[in-house]
Amino acid sequence: MAAPTSADRLGRLLNLVPYLLARPGIRLADAAADLGITERQLREDLELLWMCGLPGYGPGDLIDMAFDGDRVTITYDAGIDRPLRLTPDEALALVVALRMLAETPGMGQRDAIERALTKIESTAGELADAPVAVRSPGNDDRLATIRGAVQRRRALRITYYTATRDVLTERVVDPMRVVVASGRAYLEAWCRRAEGVRLFRVDRIDQLIELDSPAAPPPQAQPGQLSDGVFNPTPELPLITLRVSRGGRWITEYYPCEEIIAESAEHWLVSLRAADLDWARRLVLGLGPEVSVVAPAGLADAVRDQARSALAAYGADLG
Template sequence: MNRTPRLYALVEELRAAAPRSLTVAALAARFEVSTRTVQRDLQALMESGVPVRAVTGRGGGWAIDPATTLPPIRFTPEEASALVAALAVADSSAPYAGAVRTAAQKIAASMTGPASSAAQDLAGRIVALPPRTGEPVRTAVERALTDGTVLRLSYADAAGRESDRTVEPAGLLTADGKWYLIAWCRTRQAGRGFRLDRITAATPTPEPAPPHDLAALLRGSAGAAALRPTALGPLAP
């Protein structure tokens, strides 16, 4: 068994035993590898965000939190290819790109057989131009949206004119490959859209942002007809 299927199998082995822990020796015997290999695999899983943890003391070993893991998911080659294409769109300039990378690692670890082959083949045939949005800006926007806090930013409009704004983030809009932060702009006292690659600097603040209705902020703008992507339907409330 090569490493990727073994990582997936390790997770399922720990899930089956949860909430009990399993020793490294038992896992090594189960997968017919050395204890050092199992330790490296478990460390890799933990670093990629899988909720595995070392349990100390008598009867200790490694355990997983079953409440924060998924049961086995079997992908068809077409579904695996669709996921690869979707992940490719979420390049390093897109919001939450860092989390997308760790999610992709978990998905890849769960794929076996034809699905894994299809995903690897397509992944090797997709390229992208380098993004223009800086990581500090993207990270600041992510934090403000996730934490629900006010954001200070510097923004260059289409003519290159820069201005400083204090905004209350409401959501994100994507159109034609571009991402926009939709927010209530305290400077303009109105809803505004800020293209992420035109934000030259962004600083999150600890101040809680009042809630805003995304559709209301878009009303009367070019984004008024925006709809929730159908792929997000099962996730949305």
Template structure:
């Protein structure tokens, strides 16, 4: 014979009643049996608590409990379908609420956050979005934020890391050529909005770093990894120099230097003496070490108006041509 739940103590009953209202608000419609399972009580105890709730409230200006001063439920659903639906919430409806526009902005931000690899499949964020939608003064607009390829790729790589399998993908290298790679995944890391895979590349027979958004046809293989993170030295810096790298001279604001520190080889004195050297907004000449012009373009684009390429000439031309091509696209769109 099943053991009947024990009657709650007075203190436990108070805690339960204080928890019941937000529980019902969050779910909008819930059966008595579901609530009983959630709180570990009998259906009879839940019904008694709901009936007590309907004679509870906050007195109005007359200091008397009128109809609008009490919690209320959909009695038809409660008595006929054994469902609890709050139809009037005392005092809570008078609390400040987000407007539909404010709730939409917050939901859009949470959707963007949910698409980041580290938050993929986050039930917590989904729950917060649902609460924002329900708690707004009116229904927020319908929003959709597309999922990035990196978020999809992280799921595959994490699965391979957990299973000890290699991953295979086509990768666009520094020269713009596409090569097929077989890699033993070692570590996933993020830098700003970019995600990187550190792994043992079977093609190069060395540890390499790969940007996830430059991978295509990524898949987890059935092959067991040859190397794990404990077996090799994984680079700690985002940018690892090699013999094929090139030095580029730029004019950059001093305040930007910490943001590009991985690429800085040397910094010359700022023009204007010691006062300029102490000014975080002063411009300095710096030498950067980069693998290719593609990385230089991204660096300049990430800090618009703050980095000017001085040389060599082919690096300066590459950035100028890239900027001109982008401007031409805007003019083409505007003209059409």
């Protein structure tokens, strides 16, 4: 992770005063958590703010605050009472993201999205008219068919690409709803083949046919809880341990990890659950020299065997 810059701190300081003004008496620990910094960093920022204010730096011009135990209240803001405005790039990024959500079929709380988009566009000025078209390539017709099947309560026959096993499978499903999680559209349905509720990524449905038979999910088919994401690791899934160098540490932010141990300044030991070992093998191979397998031994052997086969195709030797 890159060291914070002076610009990072300046932006935080400029936002800190209006943040605290809106929350008089907030606990330092709660404020630090909201701002994504440590309590020590927050205290250092507050000490610096005490020296900030209008030109002249007289006692009546500087920012002032009162402490009550572990709580802080701004008593004088020196005119710094509004948060920073969005930069053009930030405003455009928000406009694009909100337009993407608004164009996603099956998205809930569409009214809230439209209201937020209207507010951002009204402050973005001419950027709101930027020629940016947001669409889900290749998914529109598929999503429309899926949404129709959900509304008509019809079963679907789908051909689905399962990324964890790198295979195409054909199955009949009973649609329950269309959901959006982590920026992707999913069909949640009872899978007759697996005899369970499954999430099918819409962009991985290769073919689908709406059947004449009605969708009939059994009583035990209940929608899943997706507030923590699509993948919910459970104890029965294989646990893998990897030694990760700096270039591969991003996986600790992208995947839920059970344990992270800093072995040294260069290497971390990372333990996480995998959907299966085929998925883990592809993850490790994709990270290349940034990672090595500590456990299980079967995963290390599978990675080594595939690496040898790949090198053999180029006349090289793994050693």
